[in-house]
Amino acid sequence: MATIQNIADRLGVSKGTVSKALNGAPDISETLRKTILDTAVEMGYSRLRRPKNEARKFCILTENIEYQEPHQFGYDFIIGFRQMAEPSGYLVDVVPVTHKFQKEIPYDVFMLQKDYTGALVLGFSLDDPWMKDFETSHTPTVLYDNYVPTNPFVSSIGIDNNEGMALAVAHLKELGHKKIGYLGSSFGSHIMQVRHKAFFHAMKQNGLRADPSCAGTSYYVTHCIEKHLPRLLDMGMTALICSHDLIASAAIVQCQQLGRNVPGDISIVGFDDLPISAYTSPSLTTIRQERLELGKCGYYALDSILNKVYIGTIYLHAQLIIRNSTGKCP
Amino acid sequence: MATIQNIADRLGVSKGTVSKALNGAPDISETLRKTILDTAVEMGYSRLRRPKNEARKFCILTENIEYQEPHQFGYDFIIGFRQMAEPSGYLVDVVPVTHKFQKEIPYDVFMLQKDYTGALVLGFSLDDPWMKDFETSHTPTVLYDNYVPTNPFVSSIGIDNNEGMALAVAHLKELGHKKIGYLGSSFGSHIMQVRHKAFFHAMKQNGLRADPSCAGTSYYVTHCIEKHLPRLLDMGMTALICSHDLIASAAIVQCQQLGRNVPGDISIVGFDDLPISAYTSPSLTTIRQERLELGKCGYYALDSILNKVYIGTIYLHAQLIIRNSTGKCP
Secondary structure, eight states: OOOHHHHHHHHTOOHHHHHHHHTTOTTSOHHHHHHHHHHHHHTTOOOOSOOTTOOEEEEEEESSOOOOSTTSHHHHHHHHHHHHHTTTTEEEEEEEOOHHHHHHSOHHHHHHHTTOSEEEEESOOTTOTHHHHHTTOOSOEEEESOOOOSOTTEEEEEEOHHHHHHHHHHHHHHTTOOOEEEEEEOTTSHHHHHHHHHHHHHHHHTTOOOOGGGEEEESSHHHIIIIIHHHHHHTTOSEEEESSHHHHHHHHHHHHHTTOOTTTTOEEEEEEOOGGGGGSSSOOEEEEOOHHHHHHHHHHHHHHHHTTOOEEEEEEOOEEEOOSSOOOOO | OOOHHHHHHHHTOOHHHHHHHHTTOTTSOHHHHHHHHHHHHHTTOOOOSOOTTOOEEEEEEESSOOOOSTTSHHHHHHHHHHHHHTTTTEEEEEEEOOHHHHHHSOHHHHHHHHTOSEEEEESOOTTOTHHHHHTTOOSOEEEESOOOOSOTTEEEEEEOHHHHHHHHHHHHHHTTOOOEEEEEEOTTSHHHHHHHHHHHHHHHHTTOOOOGGGEEEESSHHHIIIIIHHHHHHTTOSEEEESSHHHHHHHHHHHHHTTOOTTTTOEEEEEEOOGGGGGSSSOOEEEEOOHHHHHHHHHHHHHHHHTTOOEEEEEEOOEEEOOSSOOOOO
């Protein structure tokens, strides 16, 4: 890994100048500071020792949302992360970043400029510009529900979606269901692709038939509900597994509007256990993502990278939460 | 989780008696102590608070081997684990256990009796009797290269074998190889099954053809080398990926005895980066398992379970180590 001396040698300036530029001293011109930062990033420099007397800082990067409301998915996640990071001496900033912002400044430059030791990244989709930067970044970074291979500085966390899907299918099978369909939205997200695959894998593991027509997937929830749901009902499905709780909750309402009883005629399973899941009618059987624990996992992964233990992936155990949207096969 | 009071209530004895039995006090009869321990285990009791003034203890369970020699796979693994556990106040015992021993005493009973807070399990095969116990155990347990689903007290660690296999295939493809075979032994091991699957997955991801005949797998290395290796050579393979370094090292020798030059005629890739890999002739290109880091991961996983963060799986990033057993496709 490049040192301050290496950067100084490359640019023909003194170590002191490089150090000043990296630490935001006021007596360095903006042009020189930019050149030094760009070179530092290009050479793979990352700040492991901290300016004296200054707290170390992590940031939680989100896609343009601050998660300040308890009903939002990221709320508990952030609390879990802070419960681990702050007692260990880190300040934690939540930093929403737009696509536009990500296009304007490379990820590593942003992290160096803002003096962040590492980042936890929440809710990025595959087309977020920094997703490309993560492939070669030298900054300790933990991606929730996204995956970048082989870069030792980047690790992935999430629940074990294969385990979760296996629990969902096994639960329905135990209730006598054989014709099980899958409703998915948001193909722009890594994790939706993972769950889609996991559905077919779990069906096979349970000895149940599922050809591609058993899954209905669209980018938009409405499209999914209006187009694929009636088709799956016409195919005689007695149970549906949904890629996330919002689509499951919409599916319950739509089934009821089509005159079907949930779970009398059709059982519905969600994914995530969002706070709303307990308040749908009937309440939703779903696969829980333990959000506080996920936040803590984020800290474990960052801490391990800083200790040169290059964890690539951490999966939490998935949990099946049985409520009232699933019942015996009619 | 059951408390001492629950156990006392179930057996109609005092809390003090249960506590004495669990802590090995001498004034409890062996019969009563056994009944109390068995009931404690049955009710899912596990010791989270420690007897006063006593160090907490972890054990590393191995399948009948102590790993006291630096060339053995488990040696660095154990050092890495101790480097994390001991500064955190744990004593670490290495405990080899035979099949016979495992059959005589249930896992949770053993752990309670010996007063271990948790275990790291190395080198167990699928037919080790305690593998069944891990499915329902209430003791914090980390399995290296084995997997038990849904039990929150049991977590799995290892390298990302899919990532490793992808690196191996991509490396060979870059050298111009298209006809790539796979040699595997030890189907009694979970991880060998994982690597076998990962081979076909990586070939597909790289747009290369591999039907089942491209893999030769047996329980024994010798069978693999004598039967499958010549067959794969006859099929015109120009490269072989082996499920572990010992088979790769035997494959190099066998190819040479059959008059083939390695890597001139055939390239060979191993898995694990055992200490011997640098000393085969030619030295072996392989996928590295960073053993010190794996040991540290084992501690991270145990520590997380004790903090009620139920990590199911941790994968380390895999690394490709390029040595001299791979070269351009002839």
